[in-house]
Amino acid sequence: MIVALAAGFASLPAAAQAQKEQVISVPGFADFLAVDGNSVWATNKGRVERWSLKGKLAEVPMARPCGAMAVDHGSLWVADCEVHVVNRIDLKTAKLVTAIPVAISRNGERNVVAGAGSIWVASDAESTVSRIDPATNKVIAIVPTSPGVSYMAFGFGALWAVSGKGETIEKIDPATNAVVKKTMLGKQPGFLAAGLGGVWVQEQLDGTLARIDPRSGEVVTRVKVGDNLKFGDIDVGGGKVWLRTTDDQVFAVIDPKTNTVSARIGKAAGSGALRYSSKGIWTTAHDQHTLTWWPAPGQLGK
Numbered sequence: 001m002i003v004a005l006a007a008g009f010a011s012l013p014a015a016a017q018a019q020k021e022q023v024i025s026v027p028g029f030a031d032f033l034a035v036d037g038n039s040v041w042a043t044n045k046g047r048v049e050r051w052s053l054k055g056k057l058a059e060v061p062m063a064r065p066c067g068a069m070a071v072d073h074g075s076l077w078v079a080d081c082e083v084h085v086v087n088r089i090d091l092k093t094a095k096l097v098t099a100i101p102v103a104i105s106r107n108g109e110r111n112v113v114a115g116a117g118s119i120w121v122a123s124d125a126e127s128t129v130s131r132i133d134p135a136t137n138k139v140i141a142i143v144p145t146s147p148g149v150s151y152m153a154f155g156f157g158a159l160w161a162v163s164g165k166g167e168t169i170e171k172i173d174p175a176t177n178a179v180v181k182k183t184m185l186g187k188q189p190g191f192l193a194a195g196l197g198g199v200w201v202q203e204q205l206d207g208t209l210a211r212i213d214p215r216s217g218e219v220v221t222r223v224k225v226g227d228n229l230k231f232g233d234i235d236v237g238g239g240k241v242w243l244r245t246t247d248d249q250v251f252a253v254i255d256p257k258t259n260t261v262s263a264r265i266g267k268a269a270g271s272g273a274l275r276y277s278s279k280g281i282w283t284t285a286h287d288q289h290t291l292t293w294w295p296a297p298g299q300l301g302k
Helices: none
Strands: 003-005 022-025 033-036 039-044 047-052 055-061 065-072 075-080 085-090 096-101 112-115 118-122 128-133 138-144 149-155 158-163 168-173 178-184 189-195 198-203 208-212 219-224 233-237 240-244 251-255 260-265 274-277 280-285 290-295
Touching (some): 033 075, 033 274, 189 233
Parallel strands (some): 065 112
Antiparallel strands (some): 039 047, 065 075, 085 096, 112 118, 128 138, 240 251
């Protein structure tokens, strides 16, 4: 493991530039992230790993971890696309608690999300989302959706599910386990995040970030970020939207008050993931085999 200081932030005031990011060398293919206090979990080839700025803290083997993960009910929840289960890992012991059988979706990047006291996963190659009860570790509902749904986020009392294939976003009511709104999106929509007054969706081939009103479910505005937004990631926190990109920069910072890009951070590092914490931003660059910590997110994008 190597920890090194990297180049400074781009498009930032002097105060923010004084705090440098830290780059950690991670062998393999570190990709999706989930924050766990002062540490972060990352998917890798044949395993998930827990990292801090001091190095690797834990490793849990599995066949093929796939997609974004969730931290909830004292556990890490991560899909395994080879054996078709959702693994529950105890955060304190870093031990596998159970493997819950689910027919994991083959569409898009896939992700597992937490909300309404449940764990949700796009569970069929055609058109369903499964709801898991952490109290029993069993699937308690299967929600019919449009074909190709795989990207999901929970917020504003609803599960939001995007189909890259169908170019739609659907609002699912956890009280009824049913789709209550369906909205057309731009070209090849992908990852999304809910918060700060909107549901934010990458329209990957358009290079835009769509903002959806959580009440009406309709697109209210779009933020142009680049030529495309393929293979990135997104999160919200600290009053900003954080958008991992492949081209132009490591990530862009979106101001939800003005619906504009307020900062572009770092030199382009290919595809990877991003997660916000109150103390900093974590990003991966899997082709460069790195995990990067960007401190003081409150200063970014001012």
